[in-house]
Amino acid sequence: MQDKIYRVNLEDLTAKIEDVPDNLMYLGGRGITSAITADEVELMCHPLGKKNKLIFAPGLLSGTSAANTGRLSAGAKSPLTKAIKESNSGGTAAQLFAKTGVKALVVEGIPQDKNTWYGIRVSPGNIEIEKTDLKGKGNFEVIETLTKDNPKVGVITIGSAGEMKMSAANLSVKDPGGKIRSLGRGGLGAVMGSKNIKYIVIDPKDSKSVYVKDPEKFKEAAKKFAKTLTDHPVSGEGLPTYGTNILTNVLHEAGGLPTNNFSSGQFEGHEAISGEKMNELIEKRGGKVKHGCHAGCVIQCSQVYNDKDGNYVTSGFEYETIWANGANCGIDDIDALAYADHLMDDIGIDTIETGAAVAVAMEAGVLEFGDAKGLVNIIENEIAKGTPLGRIIGAGAETTGRVFGVTRVPVVKGQAMPAYDPRAVKGMGVTYATSTMGADHTAGYCVTSNILNVGGASDPLKKDGQVELSRNLQIATASLDTAGLCIFTAFAILDNDKAMEAIVDMLNARFGTALSADDIMDIGASVLKTEREFNQKAGFTEKDDRLPEFFADEKFPPHDTVWDFTDQEIDEFWNF
């Protein structure tokens, strides 16, 4: 079966299926979403208007038997940053899209009738728009409803945040257990909401796998690849045991854990919200320590977290979520954070942007640092209900700062910084500054050599080599995001040559190509350049590649370092 581009247009409620043009043939994931956004979305359009498009694409290797290749990319012009946006997650949708033969799904236009909500159903050779009365329902209920008759279908959905077009609204994807993985920082949920789309159902019917040109060669390479992942201490041991939240204690020790709205790098309450504590509670309460977000995951960094009575609260309880709403808000109540995570999954709102916005509101005195009940109340009673305060927070950290007159607002291109202070993990600062996505840790995860000594070691407090490190990682990440590979495969790739060899072999076996590792890196570089060109044509300049002034002006305890890159040093990033 030949992959196709599936399209729906909400303006006239039409759908069509198109051949894949040559220039997209060997792109997937972020490579495709960014290419289509750059080609088809009017640069200066309002992100919530009829000229924006929302694009979904599985990676090049998604749907195969290879480990950790089930990432789904979504892209559009971002309502939060007004720049190009790609974001990806696990869940079952990417593999099901691939099996359905969907190279990309493009959602265009806005319905004439603003009061009718729709769902989209995709199956091999078929795409339909249907009316729905699920508007107003939480993501968990939507997934439950849509999978009642057929638990195997994939679901992408938005909650009330997306319906209300909040700039921090994200997309929820059904995971193998019927729970939720999230993608779409930068308000991709609001883009879906602006089109009155509540959900997308993906049903591959009888299609069991994707076409692979040389199955034997593929199988061999896939086996080799999986072994590199399980052999690596981070992806084979640390992440499976403690999840991404292994990083709370690590970053606290390194003095790079942003606390109380980026005021300090160490949080007194770090132990109480750490991966070690989480592991202990999960064991005690009968949760699951290891859990995969998609079939074929051999890392299993997710988990199932139960409450004191042993009832399910959340899964995919990530370090970034725990940091943003925990340390960064001065909150050390892990059960409150788990409940907040559950609520944010149900509402469909980005946990990083939300925590960062709440911390800015705390700085403004709207509530106190450390107020766990206040945090939960804002999510449950303000954001979910769309009160003015809820809408402020839901519009993200930059808007919250604007509304409350706060000057210490940790954003780049309007997007809140994740869980690594740029003064104490300087490589991450370079990534925040230069990423086409706004502040995004996944764009070029310099924590690898800055903190974890993966792919070599570099001093996180010094500028030396950080621009080059971020550049290399951002290029490599754009390649991984195009292939549909989980970012945590990077640990093996950086430390073990066999991992990259295996990826090259898998891609060539799948498509019958003769790509080299360099060719694959060239794809990543080209994706970045496409994205940057979009941004520049939309009015972004090097001045948008800057951190807020307080990072240069305020010494960051405990190391008392500042952000000290010159503009010229940062602008070197794009010399490739």
Place this chain on the structure above:
Amino acid sequence: MQDKIYRVNLEDLTAKIEDVPDNLMYLGGRGITSAITADEVELMCHPLGKKNKLIFAPGLLSGTSAANTGRLSAGAKSPLTKAIKESNSGGTAAQLFAKTGVKALVVEGIPQDKNTWYGIRVSPGNIEIEKTDLKGKGNFEVIETLTKDNPKVGVITIGSAGEMKMSAANLSVKDPGGKIRSLGRGGLGAVMGSKNIKYIVIDPKDSKSVYVKDPEKFKEAAKKFAKTLTDHPVSGEGLPTYGTNILTNVLHEAGGLPTNNFSSGQFEGHEAISGEKMNELIEKRGGKVKHGCHAGCVIQCSQVYNDKDGNYVTSGFEYETIWANGANCGIDDIDALAYADHLMDDIGIDTIETGAAVAVAMEAGVLEFGDAKGLVNIIENEIAKGTPLGRIIGAGAETTGRVFGVTRVPVVKGQAMPAYDPRAVKGMGVTYATSTMGADHTAGYCVTSNILNVGGASDPLKKDGQVELSRNLQIATASLDTAGLCIFTAFAILDNDKAMEAIVDMLNARFGTALSADDIMDIGASVLKTEREFNQKAGFTEKDDRLPEFFADEKFPPHDTVWDFTDQEIDEFWNF
């Protein structure tokens, strides 16, 4: 007495008085505020942070006996637009600054102690910072308190909006009757609030006038100038009788009166809020039809508007205010608008930005178009009290649109458009797009020849000649703003050569220079270029000189015209 630059630094609570450097010697008003902002304010600083500066300057002719020369300019990096900002108004401050020998007052830094509020007192050769307990008081009470012992001093003050650092907060200046004139669109009140400055008192002591090199020549030119103003039908008759609100019916007739958030060019309720109706009510209720905002004004476009019982409600009840909160919100209750104007004066918030933001909130369904009580309630109980909704509206139309997910948001560079739809008064659209200030009607008032047939006639619905018209007017306006001349002197200048001759003679008589009319226009052109250079260095590009897409996409009734300038046509503006 030699004019000096007066400076205060709130960080260390010091003050100093400096000689005027050569490059500022023949600049005043906007020429000085923009030059100092460009020279001294760090381009990428947070507008509410310690690196921004707030600059006040009287015009070159302010403080002389010449008619309509009492404009005060204030400048800074704008919290609303993040671009350079200058805004000016009447009131008594400019003339008193000039008589005190203040070429410019520069307010720098932010106090260490965030809880202490200050006032600044300026008198000849002296400048002091004093603690105050007037924080929390309305502008009217502040002025009353500060002038109790000496009604002759000038006062500049901020209300609660400025204290709360709202991006729409403006500055209030005492007028000759102890009431208020407003300046500082773009959040200059928030900049003053960020520095914990509640007020500035200007006391010229015994100084009665400014130095004029050739008093006889000056007197003669000033007499000639005043006659050109009173001879012109607009400044001699229309404005004195009906105030600026003469424009409500004029713009309705022209189909360019933005109604219900820029949805139509005609407002059914126009008669009820017109200048003609206002004139009738003022006469009936014992108000004042003519009223000057500063000594020496021969136009007297202000008025005193009383309520049904003959009690004072507001003065300087402007067309822009009546339009923004009236037609643009679908409200035809002129007494509600007068009360709203009074409240906004007391709170210290820009009436244009506020009305535009409320209309965007109406589009979002927060309240209904036409809801006069709702409008008053938002101002009185939300903005004044700093509730979340009040802070959203107080952050301006763009933020209101962001928070509520509205796509039809009429702003350029983040600042709301004033009372002329760019599709029906295309010259104004060019000014909105290109002004260094964001959408600003005063920057280049093309209504002159587009609507009023002043300075020639041009078809407001056609593109022909509009870019050139806006360019010429923006250059001329920058010159007027530097001289301290009221913008309404432009009617005479455009139609009567004697007006410009007189201005040239007055400037040369005041300073002993030999400037030509061309030299004076060159100053205006140079001010614009200084401002644009600041913006460009701060990351603005030609993409920021664009109107929101809905002006191109939606036909505007009754003429069903759209905004149809190409990017190239707009970018031609800066070719001078």
